[in-house]
Amino acid sequence: MQIPNHPFLGMRSSSSYRPQPAPSRPQSHSQSHIRTRSSLLLSSPLLHSHPTQVSTLTTMGRSPCCEQAHTNRGAWTKEEDERLIAYINAHGEGCWRSLPKAAGLLRCGKSCRLRWMNYLRPDLKRGNFTEEEDEIIINLHALIGNKWSVIAGRLPGRTDNEIKNYWNTHIKRKLNARGIDPQTHRPIAGGCVRTAEEEAVASSNDIDAAAAAAEEEHSSSVDDGDLDLTISLRLPSRPFKTSPDGAATPPTASPTICFCYHLGFRGGEACSCHRASSSGYVSGYYGFTR
DNA sequence: AAGACACCCAACCGCCAACAG
C-alpha cells in the first residue's frame, strides 16, 4: 500500500522506515533547530517483532485502556501508519472508536487518534521550534498555564503533545537559565517580584488597571509576515449594541477563554463569564487576534 | 570498549466534558 505525497512518510527511507538519526547532545539552541524529529522507536526491535507487542509493553504505565485482546500497543509500524493514513484520506476523521476495525488495525481508537493527531496529520510542521515560537509558548504559558491544546492552537502545525514535550525538555531549562520559575514565571531568586498585573491588583481592586497591566505585560507581537501573533487581554465588559430605536442590548457571547480565572479575578465582580465546567475555559473572553 | 548517565519524545494512562438515548 503506497501513500504518495504524505509529507512525513515521504521523509523516510523507503527501505527502512527509519527517520533521520537523533542529533548528538548537548545542543545549543541554534543547533537544536537543525535537529530533525528523531522519534522514534522506529529502530526498535519491537517494531520488527510486530504484531505481538502487547506483552513487552504492558509494564509501561498503567493498565491498558482497552480490554480488547490482541490489540497492538507500543510503537506503530509503517504498515499501520499507512493503513491509518489511507483510511482517513478515504473516509475522513470520523468515529475513532470504530475506525480501527474499519481500517483493519489492531489498535484502540484512542491510539489511532493520538497517532494521527500527533504524528501523521499532513498539516503538521516538522522541524525545530523557532525563537518566535519559543516566546509565544512562554507568553501563552504565563497567561494560561499548562493548557497545551490552547497553546497549540496558536502555533499552526504544532501539536499539544509536541509543545508539552518541548516545554518540559527545553523551555523549562531555558527559563531556569534566565532565573525564571517556569511554573510561576517569576524570578527564582529574590522571590517577591510582582508581575505587572499582580502589582495592579495589589495596589487597588481596579480590575481595568490590572487587565491593562496584564495586557501590557503579556502582549507579544511577532510579525513574521505570515501570522499576526499579537496576544492581548480584555475584560468581559463589552459595549452594548444600540438598536435603531435607541435601546441598548447586551453583547452576544463568543467562544472564548476566561483569562480572569488565571489572573485571579474569577469569582470577583470583574469576572462575569460563566464557565461551562470546572475545568474548561470555554466561556468568558479573550483577545487573540489574527 | 563498555557501562553509566542524561536526554528526548512517542505512546500510554486516568480523568472529565459533551452528547445521545
Next chain:
DNA sequence: GCTGTTGGCGGTTGGGTGTCT
C-alpha cells in the same frame, strides 16, 4: 436526571540513543 459512550486533555512513563567517564 441518569447512564453509557466518545473524544479530548494533561500528566507520566520508559525505551532508544547520544555522551561521558
